[in-house]
Amino acid sequence: MGVIMINDLIKSTNLISVPSEYAFPAKPEDLNMLSEKEVEHVTLPVIDFSFLSSPGERSKIIEDLRDACQYWGFFMVVNHGVPESLKKDLIDSCMSFFDLSPEEKSAYRGKYKLDPRIVLDHGTNLNSGVDSVSFLRDQFKACVHPIFGSPPKPEGIKVKKKKKKKKKTNKKIDLHEILCEYTKRSREIMKELLKEIMEGLKLDEDDIEKSLELNSGAQIFSANLYPPCPQPELAIGLPPHADHGLLTLLIQNDVDGLHIKNKEKWVAVNLIPNSIMVNTGDHMETLSKGKYKSVLHRAVVNNKETRVSLVMTVGSSKETDAT
Ligand SMILES: O=C(O)CCC(=O)C(=O)O
Numbered sequence: 001m002g003v004i005m006i007n008d009l010i011k012s013t014n015l016i017s018v019p020s021e022y023a024f025p026a027k028p029e030d031l032n033m034l035s036e037k038e039v040e041h042v043t044l045p046v047i048d049f050s051f052l053s054s055p056g057e058r059s060k061i062i063e064d065l066r067d068a069c070q071y072w073g074f075f076m077v078v079n080h081g082v083p084e085s086l087k088k089d090l091i092d093s094c095m096s097f098f099d100l101s102p103e104e105k106s107a108y109r110g111k112y113k114l115d116p117r118i119v120l121d122h123g124t125n126l127n128s129g130v131d132s133v134s135f136l137r138d139q140f141k142a143c144v145h146p147i148f149g150s151p152p153k154p155e156g157i158k159v160k161k162k163k164k165k166k167k168k169t170n171k172k173i174d175l176h177e178i179l180c181e182y183t184k185r186s187r188e189i190m191k192e193l194l195k196e197i198m199e200g201l202k203l204d205e206d207d208i209e210k211s212l213e214l215n216s217g218a219q220i221f222s223a224n225l226y227p228p229c230p231q232p233e234l235a236i237g238l239p240p241h242a243d244h245g246l247l248t249l250l251i252q253n254d255v256d257g258l259h260i261k262n263k264e265k266w267v268a269v270n271l272i273p274n275s276i277m278v279n280t281g282d283h284m285e286t287l288s289k290g291k292y293k294s295v296l297h298r299a300v301v302n303n304k305e306t307r308v309s310l311v312m313t314v315g316s317s318k319e320t321d322a323t
């Protein structure tokens, strides 16, 4: 039978209401809490990565990073050097991965979360056995560093690309190769940002590198897919949570859905083209002695479009497991 995920279920059954196990939240007074209309949209602090190589600008960026980490725990990085085409190919190939038939997907199912094999999951509860509802998300997760694990098929996955005049062609994109490239590039970005963040905290960079064991520390990739939901106010993609590692990098398609908790209020994030969103996690909160909080965030769903987010988390091996 294979791995049937929410995306498969929604596509195959033409749902008109949320199945009871996905109904969230349980309390009637919370019903409006998830509506996009109820939350204010904010623009996060923007960090221009290209300025880090210019000595005159670097100290200003360190200061901006300090403020962003302290007051938001979230920021947008622009001019990061990851080509838009790489991001797009990665999103497309992950979407194609989710679109594989349940039988094809089952070949990728791994056993352990930190195994360098693919873990496919759906409707996952964050606290197994405690949460009574499942979430409207499909996810695949892989450990990509120090051992690189990605879909094993070297020939890659065929990606349906829409060409002009709506003609579809199949271009072969190798998910393994693209993910490998994005892993390397995102690792460089994270290491550079960590250096500046540590400098802002007045922690010694060499000691940090050693103590965090950044070269052997785990890096986890996870792809989240939130299918359109007939009753978005009755379901949640991912409930409020904080991330475990040091830093999380997030790229996504053009569909809104991320909310973050800022000054006791939920706010929606305005997307900035060609940017990477970064947030600080639990490990950073510990390292900064509580100065940089691991901020709560959640993903809501909508009734029109599929949302895809790609999350890369770095930290020491025990701390990094993303949600
Ligand atoms: O999909 C999103 O925007 C959030 C994903 C997330 O927070 C996570 O995977 O930890």
Ligand SMILES: [Fe+2]
Pocket: 241, 242, 243, 297, 323
């Ligand atoms: Fe998260």
